[in-house]
Amino acid sequence: MIQRSPCLGARISGLADDSLPDDVRDRSLAHAAGCAGCREALDSERLLVARVRALPAPGPSDALMARLLAMGETGGPLPPRPGRVAGTARLPSAVVVGRIASPSAPRPPRLPAVSVRPPTRREHRRSRRLLAAAAGVLGVGGVAGTALGSSLPSSGSGVVPPLDQLTLQHGVTGRENPFSDAGLVHLVTPGPSATAVPALLQVETGR
Amino acid sequence: MSSRVHPRALAAVTVLCLLGMAPLLVAAPATARPASVDAGTDDVTWWLARASAAQSGLAWSGNRLVATWSSGLTTSSLDDVVHEPGRGLTVRAHAASSGTVAGGGHGQDVTMPDRPDGTSYLEAAAGAPAPLSLLMSHYDVSLDRPGQVAGRPAHSLLLRRSGSTAARLWLDDATGLLLRREVYDAAGRTTAAMAYLDVTVGPSPAPVTTTVALAARPGGVDAIRRSGWVCPAAIGSGGSDLVLYDARTLNATAGRTPIMHLTYSDGLSSLSVFEQQGTLDPVAVQGYAVTGSGSRRMHVRRGSPTQAVWQSGPTVVTVVSDAPTGQLAAVVAAMPSTPAPTTARAGWMATASRAVLRAARWVTPLR
Incomplete structure (x- = not known):
């Protein structure tokens, strides 16, 4: 894409990718130093050039490459297609995120069951104490932090490098x-x- | 590139080297106008030494463009420049983009002398690396091609490192003056540029004698370290390290906080480290971006050059640098990361914090 600047016109593109002759570039840069419009156009053009240069070289996608490579292999039997083929019995198949699970496939191991029981009264009291303690600590810390923070914009005696x-x-x-x-x-x-x-x-x- | 050494060039290099060494001797004439020599030699050392001498010994004025490009930040500035041997370089920025550090300096003359005042700790130390030798040791320098800059015939030198072009310098055929400078990143993109749009070389100035009184400063880096300053000999590692080549104490008068100034370079990029004893006042870095955390918390203002300030143990460290941003991380890594000393108020805060935590542990049933 060629952008145009108010004064430099299409030269702004050559300026951004360093393709102008030396003397033209120096004069253009000198102009851009004092012209806000051209400087803005140059900045955006440079950004565009940088982004385009940062793009990876175009090539075939991984999926396409995989399919192309697969064409060269001898291959095994085709996977069963979902759905019932006319004249055959319906199979209890289930689609699991991109693959077809057959009834003979091993099931994933079950996680051990977790017993869920309601908390006891003693645990309730412990939780309330914990919450109260945390609120107290946060309150004290907040008040102290606010008081200290508001008095610390500058120590007044610190080093100020010239x-x-x-x-x-x-x-x-x-x-x-x-x-x-x-x-x-x-x-x-x-x-x-x-x-x-x-x-x-x-x-x-x-x- | 042929390695043939022109006898005339050899003589010129010898003279220039002697002129360059003069300041290292006691009270010697430091600058003189370089002789106008026919361009044509392909000895890069001759070109570099001549350009170095022209930088301080030649009178010139012109219109100069300075620009930098990095991710998310572009700076540009158009300067009027006048150089007078013995007085220094006077710069007036008459146009600058908002992103440049020069933003506030419009219309005001700033004069930078050719040499800093006083004595570097390293000048007295044997073997302190000169910037020119740093350039030659860090880069593969070759003569590239003739051309024109600001209407003047010029030759460009190519600086390569690790197989890629790092910079290109255009030097005036007639005088050796650096007319254009471009620095590139590893991908070949221009990251910094300086170019004269027009330049006028002044009449032949009378030879200027600047007396540089050098006191004996034995010890060099060891003396700095014995005085309690952190003084890495180099920043970074591998072939991209910046080497310490200048160290001096500023504000050494009574009643002012002394500042240790360490200067590092690879001949192309420069990085200054300033150390001050004490605790950083947050007011000093208002408006700076904060990066890192804990003892690596740093206040950064990106620009040309970039400034970074942080607390390193009992020292406030300020870095001013034109070097690639990766070097900043190397400086941080080179400095101690111990926490800041506690002031009276900070000590009170710590005591209060410990009390609150102790109370929290006391009331918490799950201990």
Whole structure:
């Protein structure tokens, strides 16, 4: 299926499956970076391409293969067909989920019988005590959990990693590695620290 | 690929290697504009060393596209980029998709110096792997084909691992500058791309001298571990491991919580591990997706790059990474999984919990 984007048209399909020439692809990607409509079309096209590529290679179904293989075998007598053939006596056969059970087939073993007797008064009392105890525990636990949970949004004294600055530090260190992605990082949120990367970097010089 | 070594190329590599080694010596000129050399050699080491030198020694500006694709997440950003030797790379994102981490940074300049401040623990340690040698040891690099990027003649290098193409780098014929970079997954799909749409190489800058004062830092990794930090030498296993190549302490001034920064790479992907002593404040990770449970509970924000934060014993670990997501699991596996230390309130909670459980056992008839 070829989707069309508002600006890139049918090129969006080639962009999704990497079939465009390099320069056309770069220009198209640059446009998609700033055009929400084309980006959305590209995302859905890429998703489609990924799903199509993930599909298994088409082949004959297992059932068809089984039937084809069975045709090559010598085979035994055909199974009896359900229903009565004209001129013969009716047999007490029963269809059990896809197979025909003949009267001579062995029956499955019976499970041992379980005696069912009504609970005694003592057991009734024990059950009531158990239920009451469980309700009590749940009640106490619920009240305690609610009270504790409502007072724990933040400890206030915990560690708050400076994620923006750590991300930039990752980029700065990564720039020593010219072929990695690390130098391509950006900030999550702009702020005064954004332009002052070394501000965090009070680097120890002698430990 | 022929292994013929051009004498001119050999001389250039020697000069560039010496320039690359300069920062490791005490107070030496670190950067210089690379000489313009005729393209044509097929020695990939020459191409890589030249590109590495151009990255810090060349002045350029341009319009750059950065995009990533992974399952369920697409990011793209269009940046104005200016590089000045000695000052660093200044980036201004003027268009970015909502999925990219750059979302909030529109219109604001961000300058990243060519070298981080201070001293790495590993620079003083003999044999610390340089990123270029990591690339050569993890990938089979070959010269692929000539072409054009941003209207400039360029050659592409092919990086292969385990028989499949992992990445392709286009390097400017005239200057060695990295003009386009594409990374592929095992199925050959592009997962990350960077490309200059136009680039202008500035006038020849005066040689810049940056003094890097290196203190003697004996011990390297052992010194880090003796100080109580967890410091794996590599992340992952087999041929896809990321190797530790930089380690430094941030916020080392009095009154600030020190942060240990460990950087891992295979030459193509980078992963930073930051360690801080203490208990993670939940406020710090509001809005992050939670994965795992118990001592492996992790707060993750996927993007370019991906951030992950979790409590590992007495340490808060933050990972920032461009590496494939599988490497994140390897980092978690490499860190201790002991539970977080109990704060005063947590201790009170534990006592209350034990009391409730004891009462429950007392009233439960089925003991």
